[in-house]
Amino acid sequence: MATRALILVEGHRANGPLYIQAAHHLGLHPITLSADPAQYDYLMAESIDAVRVDTGNLDALIRECTRRKTTHDIVGITGFTGLEESLxxxxxxxxxxxxLPGPSPSSIEACCDKFTQRHILANAGIPVPAYxxxxxxxxxxxxxxxIGLPVIIKPAVGSGSSGVRLCRNLDELAEHTAYLLGGxxxxxxxxxILVEEFAQGPYYSADTMGNKVVAIGTANFMSLPNFVVSxxxxxxxxxDDEYERLAELSLSCLRTLSLYWGPANIEFRWTKRxxxxxxxxxxxxGWTTPRLIHLAYGVDLITEHIxxxxxxxxxxxxxxxxxxAVQNLVPDRDGILDWIDGGSQxxxxxxxxxxxxYVKANTPIVRRGDYLxxxxxxxxxxPTHTRTDAILQRAVDLIGWSITSGITSDERK
Structure with a gap:
């Protein structure tokens, strides 16, 4: 009998190892297809079955999967992507x-284009910022x-807050537009470019699977004009009323965008309206959210997705x-990381x-205003919010690092 295999297109620094572990736990053989498998450390460290292939070429992926079908029973396909969601x-x-089971390609394509997504949601009467x-x-x-300043300027396609910035005046607007359009x-x-109203208010995110809302979380960000989660x-x-309102709105989004299958993540701002x-x-x-949901609810989204x-x-x-809760460690300057310590404590x-x-001593630190x-x-x-907050703060206070300046603003761009 052929080995049951799970195809993973590309990798992911945080979720990739979790998918590998979950696949093994479910008795599946994970196979990663990547344009550059060496960029994912966990593939090399664990000797995971990885194949170099042009993942931007659908025909090349079909040929590789067809070849694999001669030796494996391919029972599922999913993938990861960084700043480009077309994958x-x-x-x-x-x-x-x-x-194989999977989402509708047309629904995913419409959703990945932020302008098209906004247009569909707005036409359905779902509240979105002016855009x-x-x-x-x-x-x-x-x-x-x-729209009226301030506005958010962002690429119409992308993720991880790459290229996203709040522009509070005409100078910031001109500067960031030149950055996006000038190379x-x-x-x-x-x-x-999507130009949108700055929706001000607390941030929330809902994580769903199919037509089920699994979890709703909140996040804080570093100082504006960028949107880096702290x-x-x-x-x-x-x-209870606030939860139900966000849950109902989440399901309305999924219905409107025809996202009837698989995982989704919906982001909100609770504004005056x-x-x-x-x-x-x-x-x-991405990142730590699946771990947080597992710890908070006992639901392993990655295993359930597989x-x-x-x-x-x-x-x-x-x-x-x-x-x-997670506290991201975000430096306040560019330069060279001299040391980082306190992890074991x-x-x-x-x-x-x-x-x-994620980094070691002597690593260049170049902040770009995104998740990286x-x-x-x-x-x-x-078991409680207060206790978790205190535990997290105590641990974070034990960690320190030093950065020596030495990278210019031109290098940063």
């Missing part, structure tokens, strides 16, 4: 080609004037209700689940 469309098309699409400097200026931002297609907590401290949908991501959230892929019934019922604090540093600015994280969990 999710490719994965959806792969699932469709091999008649305009721009492709030239003059278009950005006109859109900002119509500072890496575009994989023709530049298209801390995230599950569950969010909400009243109530919750406003910032973005719907047709995928599992079970969904291979046609096994999911179990999304919470086993308990704790509070889990922080990990020894009762209630700490994980301490991880973080140099590590600390995760804590306990």
């Amino acid at each position: 999710y469309v490719t994965v959806a098309n792969l699932c469709r080609h091999f008649d 305009r699409l721009a492709t030239e400097v003059a278009d950005v200026e006109i859109a900002a004037a119509e 500072g931002h890496s575009w994989t297609s023709a530049p298209r 801390k995230c907590i599950f569950p969010a401290p909400l009243s 109530g919750p406003v949908v910032i973005e719907v991501n047709p995928r599992l959230p 079970k969904l892929m291979i046609g096994t019934e999911c179990d999304l019922r919470p086993r308990y209700l704790h509070t889990a 922080a990990a020894a604090v009762p209630g700490i689940s994980e301490v991880k540093f 600015d973080s140099i590590g994280h600390v995760i804590a969990a306990s």
Whole structure:
């Protein structure tokens, strides 16, 4: 009998190892297809079956999967992506080609384009910030004037807050527009910029699987004008009415965008006019969110996603209700990291689940105002919000680092 295999297109520094572990636990053989497998340390460290292939080429992926079918029983396909989300469309098309469970390619494609997504949601009466699409400097200026400063400027396609910035005045607007259109931002297609109203208020995110809301969390950000998450907590401290309002709005988004299958992540701001949908991501959230949900609710989203892929019934019922939180370690300057220390002491604090540093001494630190600015994280969990907060702070206080300046603003861009 052929070995049952799970195909993983590309990798992910945080979620990739978890998918590998969950696949093994479910008796599956994980195979990673990547344009550059060496960029994912865990593939090399654990000698994972990895194949070099052009993951931007659907035909090349189909050929490789077809070749693998001669020796393996491919029972599921999923993938990861960094700042370019079009790979999710490719994965959806792969699932469709091999008649495997997966999302609708057209639904994923519409959702990954932030302008198209906004248009669909707004036409359905779902509250979203005011928005305009721009492709030239003059278009950005006109859109900002119509919406009114401050505005958010972001690429119409992308993730991880790459290229996203709050522009509070005309100088900031001109500077960031020049950065995006002048070669500072890496575009994989023709530049298209979303200009949107700055929806002010507490941030929340809902994580779903199919038509089920699994968890709702909240997050704090570093100082503006960029949007770098500093801390995230599950569950969010909400009243029953507030939770139901966000849950109902989440399900309305999924229905409107025809996201009937698999994981999704919906981001909100609770403004003066109530919750406003910032973005719907047709995928599992990255970084530490799956770990936080597992610690807070006892639900392993990654295992349940794989079970969904291979046609096994999911179990999304919470086993308990704790509070889990992560503090991202974000430097306040560019330069060279001289040292970072205190990880073992922080990990020894009762209630700490994980301490991880992403960088080592002598690493250049170049902040770009997105998720890659973080140099590590600390995760804590306990039965109560107050206790988790205290545990997390105690551990974070034990960690320190030193950065010697030496990188210019031009190098930063």
